[in-house]
Amino acid sequence: MSVTFPQGFEAGGAHVGLRGKLHPDMAIVKNLGPEYGVAGVFTSNRVFAAPVGLDREVVARGKAAAVVVNSANANACTGQQGRKDAAAMATHLGETLGVPSEECLVCSTGIIGRALDMPKMLAGIEQVAAGLSEEGGDAAAEAILTTDTKPKTARAQSATGWKIGGMAKGAGMLAPALATMIVVLTTDASFEAASLQATLKEVVDETFNRLDSDGCMSTNDTVLLLANGASGVKADLDEFKTKLQEVCQNLALQLLGDAEGAHHDVEIRIKGAATVEGALFAARTIARSNLVKTAIYGNDPNWGRILSQLGTVPEDVLPFDPSEVDVSINGVTVCRAGGIGENPYLADLSPRECRILVELHAGEEEAFVWTSDLTHEYVHINGDYTT
Amino acid sequence: MSVTFPQGFEAGGAHVGLRGKLHPDMAIVKNLGPEYGVAGVFTSNRVFAAPVGLDREVVARGKAAAVVVNSANANACTGQQGRKDAAAMATHLGETLGVPSEECLVCSTGIIGRALDMPKMLAGIEQVAAGLSEEGGDAAAEAILTTDTKPKTARAQSATGWKIGGMAKGAGMLAPALATMIVVLTTDASFEAASLQATLKEVVDETFNRLDSDGCMSTNDTVLLLANGASGVKADLDEFKTKLQEVCQNLALQLLGDAEGAHHDVEIRIKGAATVEGALFAARTIARSNLVKTAIYGNDPNWGRILSQLGTVPEDVLPFDPSEVDVSINGVTVCRAGGIGENPYLADLSPRECRILVELHAGEEEAFVWTSDLTHEYVHINGDYTT
Incomplete structure (x- = not known):
């Protein structure tokens, strides 16, 4: 209707x-x-x-x-x-x-x-x-x-x-x-x-x-x-x-x-931020990392790529201490206090839905975005077909 | 040595x-x-x-x-x-x-x-x-x-x-x-x-x-x-x-x-800008577009993706009038005055080197970056191998 x-x-x-x-x-x-x-x-x-x-x-x-x-x-x-x-x-x-x-x-x-x-x-x-x-x-x-x-x-x-x-x-x-x-x-x-x-x-x-x-x-x-x-x-x-x-x-x-070429629907949520705007900026920054997106495609809980991408957010946009940051992937805290956390391979990335949670411990605000993984089909759809 | x-x-x-x-x-x-x-x-x-x-x-x-x-x-x-x-x-x-x-x-x-x-x-x-x-x-x-x-x-x-x-x-x-x-x-x-x-x-x-x-x-x-x-x-x-x-x-x-997975070395040069910083920002913005990068991989002179990406640059960073912009790919002016230019398929994208030139007609400064195309091998290297 x-x-x-x-x-x-x-x-x-x-x-x-x-x-x-x-x-x-x-x-x-x-x-x-x-x-x-x-x-x-x-x-x-x-x-x-x-x-x-x-x-x-x-x-x-x-x-x-x-x-x-x-x-x-x-x-x-x-x-x-x-x-x-x-x-x-x-x-x-x-x-x-x-x-x-x-x-x-x-x-x-x-x-x-x-x-x-x-x-x-x-x-x-x-x-x-x-x-x-x-x-x-x-x-x-x-x-x-x-x-x-x-x-x-x-x-x-x-x-x-x-x-x-x-x-x-x-x-x-x-x-x-x-x-x-x-x-x-x-x-x-x-x-x-x-x-x-x-x-x-x-x-x-x-x-x-x-x-x-x-x-x-x-x-x-x-x-x-x-x-x-x-x-x-x-x-x-x-x-x-x-x-x-x-x-x-x-x-x-x-x-x-219906994202053609996507294998995962990915929620990226930033918690513990000083402002919603800063949290949203960080979520988008991570969502746009081809290294994060290819890792998710590969069912690889490669959290170093998430933290590395977070680190590119300017301090005036989002104040946080990298040595305080926790990251979890589908419920597994793979990074704790900016360092090594639980065994990343405990995180099951086989479902279509993938939830990445970054806890900054730097405030009370949060924000999220949804993104897709970067797959062979994406390259095929956008590269192999000339228009 | x-x-x-x-x-x-x-x-x-x-x-x-x-x-x-x-x-x-x-x-x-x-x-x-x-x-x-x-x-x-x-x-x-x-x-x-x-x-x-x-x-x-x-x-x-x-x-x-x-x-x-x-x-x-x-x-x-x-x-x-x-x-x-x-x-x-x-x-x-x-x-x-x-x-x-x-x-x-x-x-x-x-x-x-x-x-x-x-x-x-x-x-x-x-x-x-x-x-x-x-x-x-x-x-x-x-x-x-x-x-x-x-x-x-x-x-x-x-x-x-x-x-x-x-x-x-x-x-x-x-x-x-x-x-x-x-x-x-x-x-x-x-x-x-x-x-x-x-x-x-x-x-x-x-x-x-x-x-x-x-x-x-x-x-x-x-x-x-x-x-x-x-x-x-x-x-x-x-x-x-x-x-x-x-x-x-x-x-x-x-x-x-030596960029593994890359098929093209791409120079993106912005000319006619008010400032070098603005030109550099625009060049990086275009260099980071997966749609531009997959198009180049596909040897597809899809200039609409370049112009669309340019349009995401904030006006205070780089003032320009979209209806003045020319874009050339490997010497062919595929976009003239923000609209349709020469036949894009005159642009030969088969060589490894690809040169994208954006002329803003909004100043005297210029800047460039180099990037690579986005290929199946990139996805393979960064996604298919778990680390």
Whole structure:
């Protein structure tokens, strides 16, 4: 059901000729109102795709009636022509659906640095728009995929009457040149626009932004939330945040689990830190170490690589005494007080889930990220195929 | 000849039982004087090995008479015992050679997180010390290797009569858990101690510190320079810096060329930057992208990955306008003004050497780093072998 789980949304997806083999490659989600609330969180990459620029403006205006998502081409690094093309897609979507074009969002995902095939795009919008329905959520979730092996959807509801639905694509951010994560969330709860954006930002920071598969930040990453108030129920903000977090965490773990080439889902958690920010910086630093990631792939509890990577975190970012640090891998304290701990080979790395815990003994704060291991398949997917 | 190319140095190397298969695994270099100048540049990792701490103190005191290097064990993450062991090695080296122990340097390279086998270490020092000679430079260069496939030596001399010699180990920093780069340089030029340290620091920054194979910083990286004044010639500082840079650049390229698993030596150069520091930051950021590194492995001129990675550099670090950026790969301008340039497949990536040039058009400064591609062999070496 994905984005059509809440009332008052139509969606659809179809093959419009952007990808081969009749794979569905374009989706549309339409908000039927009565409210047209929108929030968006976008890549912080300075090199951002044309549709990201367009969507930022729509979100800033605060109203959205529809979103079109195409796969196969990211419309990134395409210059002035790319911006014109994204605007033309929004205009055509508005005209086709009979809604204001300035309330139309565009998401593109696929290869970077190629011009869009605009005749196909515009005809595709008409084709998909013709098939929209309140049962179209799953078709839409299928049509936004690129290298993903399966669609990713989630939902939640409140006893007070409102619902949240969502769909996501992104092969665990392992192929961000295929420009990467697109998430569309819908709700029929009723909202103040300002609280919607703040809530989405907070939730994204604690869910999707904790995925750090290969440290590469896409040009196209986009999370959109559309709110139409169709349930007639004003959401309690705390409850809404909790449910939205549930949906986003669920989608984030689906993204991680579908990381092509990955053999392990790895949680890296830093405890005993002076600040959350410092702990998060350290977790990301460890998550980005190719030596740590290859060791996990090899089921090798090589904790020296973890400690060595931790040591590259600047002291002003995260104060700690290396001779106080404990490290555990899947529950085995392999490093104690910065030195040799229990026999590392007691740590069983055969399960897909791997938990690395670093205890700094330098404060009360903690943070975590999820990452994937670095495998032969990663190199194969990203190196052996020319694009 | 390596470290015994200049006058007044003895060296030797032997198998003392640390590594299997009779591979030589310990080296000693002895300075015969009359001067005992020393300079050292060490890893900036906060988690540094015990011998690094010891050597920093020796260098701070300003005099060094000898250095012992063992392979197979890095004496890193070994806590208080590790510090005691490093000190015991220095003491035993001094006693064995009849020089002050506080002028003895220790370098260890190999696996992290294991206690040294001290009886073997101490007996080994006696064994190697017994075989020192003024022809022992090559034997020493052989004995410091770990996963390297060949020894790395270089030399230079001045028409005024002094010489520089050097040896290095480190498999392109591709296996820094084997903790990693050790470089010992010798010269018979005569010096003021203060100028020695400043010169070494400058030269290392522009040579070894431009190697960024896999972005992982070792616990043991050490570059030592011993100066004995045996030529009787006071070096002209500018000439000495030029020659030292020659030797270090030569060794650095040998390290890069011996990067196990690497198929390409990649130069990433940022031009048109406001500052050298910003350009260097950007070059390192691109060098650390697994997507860029796998693309080069696949001979794929996938410039979108380069631009996307560049876009993650914060604006205060490096101001530039993404829509002004040109990127060329091996001479082909694949990206022009942030958009589509020449046909990327004109760029021939089949040679081992690959040159990526990013022109920001945002200033007059430039910087470069060298890196390696990310290959199946990298994953194999660092993942498939448990250590």
